[in-house]
Amino acid sequence: MPSVNEELLLPSTPGKFKDKSHAMHRQFYRCFASTSTMFLWALFLVALTASYLSFQSFVDSGNRYFSAAWGDVHWEKQVKSSAQIHRQNGFSVLVTGAAGFVGTHVSLSLKKRGDGVVGLDNFNSYYDPALKQARKKLLNTQNIFIVEGDLNDARMIARLFEIVPFTHVMHLAAQAGVRYAMENPQSYVHSNIAGLVTLLEACKNADPQPAVVWASSSSVYGLNEKVPFSESDRTDQPASLYAATKKAGEEITHTYNHIYGLSITGLRFFTVYGPWGRPDMAYFSFTRNILQGKPITIYRGKNRVDLARDFTYIDDIVKGCVASLDTAKRSTGSGGKKRGPAQYRIFNLGNTSPVTVPMMVRILEGHLKVKAKKNVISMPGNGDVPFTHANTSLARRELGYKPTTDLQTGLKKFVKWYLSYYGYKPTIMASP
Numbered sequence: 301m302p303s304v305n306e307e308l309l310l311p312s313t314p315g316k317f318k319d320k321s322h323a324m325h326r327q328f329y330r331c332f333a334s335t336s337t338m339f340l341w342a343l344f345l346v347a348l349t350a351s352y353l354s355f356q357s358f359v360d361s362g363n364r365y366f367s368a369a370w371g372d373v374h375w376e377k378q379v380k381s382s383a384q385i386h387r388q389n390g391f392s393v394l395v396t397g398a399a400g401f402v403g404t405h406v407s408l409s410l411k412k413r414g415d416g417v418v419g420l421d422n423f424n425s426y427y428d429p430a431l432k433q434a435r436k437k438l439l440n441t442q443n444i445f446i447v448e449g450d451l452n453d454a455r456m457i458a459r460l461f462e463i464v465p466f467t468h469v470m471h472l473a474a475q476a477g478v479r480y481a482m483e484n485p486q487s488y489v490h491s492n493i494a495g496l497v498t499l500l501e502a503c504k505n506a507d508p509q510p511a512v513v514w515a516s517s518s519s520v521y522g523l524n525e526k527v528p529f530s531e532s533d534r535t536d537q538p539a540s541l542y543a544a545t546k547k548a549g550e551e552i553t554h555t556y557n558h559i560y561g562l563s564i565t566g567l568r569f570f571t572v573y574g575p576w577g578r579p580d581m582a583y584f585s586f587t588r589n590i591l592q593g594k595p596i597t598i599y600r601g602k603n604r605v606d607l608a609r610d611f612t613y614i615d616d617i618v619k620g621c622v623a624s625l626d627t628a629k630r631s632t633g634s635g636g637k638k639r640g641p642a643q644y645r646i647f648n649l650g651n652t653s654p655v656t657v658p659m660m661v662r663i664l665e666g667h668l669k670v671k672a673k674k675n676v677i678s679m680p681g682n683g684d685v686p687f688t689h690a691n692t693s694l695a696r697r698e699l700g701y702k703p704t705t706d707l708q709t710g711l712k713k714f715v716k717w718y719l720s721y722y723g724y725k726p727t728i729m730a731s732p
């Protein structure tokens with residue numbers, strides 16, 4: 301039952317009595333007023349959201365102008381200082397993919413001998429970005445600055461060449477991994493094709509033009525069955541999109557060499573491993589799983605044949621990269637114009653002694669002192685090739701390349717690094 305006050309719509313405050321019709325009118329007014337207030341509030345909120353969203357998209361589209369990542373005075377100072385040469389006839393090298401596995405090692409090696417090194421990396425999350433940050437920290441301790449940016453950012457790369465007259469570009473940035481190409485094909489096109497072209501455009505326009513040394517891959521041999529693989533063997537049967545983009549890179553660099561006089565050296569790396577390596581690679585992920593007591597999957601080829609790789613230790617690869625820079629002739633063009641024929645080379649950088657995957661696992665078990673839980677399955681159709689084996693006689697002749705680390709020794713060094721980096725104590729390891 302409504303109370304008398306409610307019936308009469310008496311105000312709760314004495315002395316402010318109004319009659320019923322007036323009260324009804326007031327209620328209607330209040331109701332209208334609150335609706336219009338609500339409407340105004342809603343309008344205000346919509347406007348606020350819209351302006352926030354448009355501001356956000358403005359910031360996103362013009363991120364480079366807002367972000368301090370590149371372009372400001374401090375950034376330029378860091379680039380210049382990192383590029384400074386500290387030896388006679390030294391180089392100033394732009395190392396792309398500097399926070400990557402090979403990029404980190406090559407950068408350290410060049411800096412150590414007095415070359416100027418500027419790194420470039422987009423720090424993508426293909427694998428643990430914390431590892432990339434740790435590598436960056438390591439490079440920073442040696443006064444190597446890494447520019448955070450993508451290969452496809454033409455303006456940023458052009459700016460780098462304006463600031464530093466790079467003598468060489470060591471191009472190691474890429475979307476790596478053979479099997480991931482089935483999951484994310486576009487990322488390979490983005491980095492290994494579009495990014496490569498953007499970089500070559502900058503190199504071609506630069507004055508002086510740098511000599512370019514870049515990472516191709518053993519995977520370009522694809523379904524080639526002639527062993528060991530020589531540079532003159534056919535490479536027109538890639539087994540994965542990764543391989544196809546690396547092969548495309550070889551053709552693309554050739555056109556820049558042919559039209560613009562860029563000095564080009566392509567290096568076909570064979571399954572590089574070692575400390576600070578890539579967590580997506582088998583030796584690395586197997587180590588992690590073995591230590592955590594998790595099973596590992598070992599692929600086996602047709603007719604139950606073991607897969608084999610010409611695993612190559614990082615220090616040997618670094619020597620090959622540095623020797624390539626040292627023997628690279630100058631580009632012949634300037635400002636986009638060719639002035640004469642330029643050097644174009646391709647080398648295998650492998651170990652020359654393939655090891656089967658089960659043998660690699662046995663070596664790891666020995667170093668880790670833990671038995672692996674193995675799950676052996678037939679190789680899925682995922683782009684893998686059954687074996688790789690490098691003939692490195694050309695690299696030996698032209699670069700003085702001679703790999704010296706076998707898998708047993710190299711994996712021992714890797715395991716030592718792995719245990720210290722991830723903080724494993726020897727006590728947690730069980731006996732085999």
Ligand SMILES: O=C(O)[C@H]1O[C@H](OP(=O)(O)OP(=O)(O)OC[C@H]2O[C@@H](n3ccc(=O)[nH]c3=O)[C@H](O)[C@@H]2O)[C@H](O)[C@@H](O)[C@H]1O
Pocket residue numbers: 476477478516517518519569570571572580581582583597598599600607608609657684
């Ligand atoms: O030389 C290259 O150009 C390439 O080398 C490397 O590719 P790959 O030789 O395929 O190395 P990696 O993945 O370590 O697999 C090693 C072996 O383990 C087998 N493998 C792999 C995973 C698994 O779970 N099980 C397994 O048996 C697998 O079938 C294979 O037989 C680089 O990743 C690549 O970026 C590129 O640089």
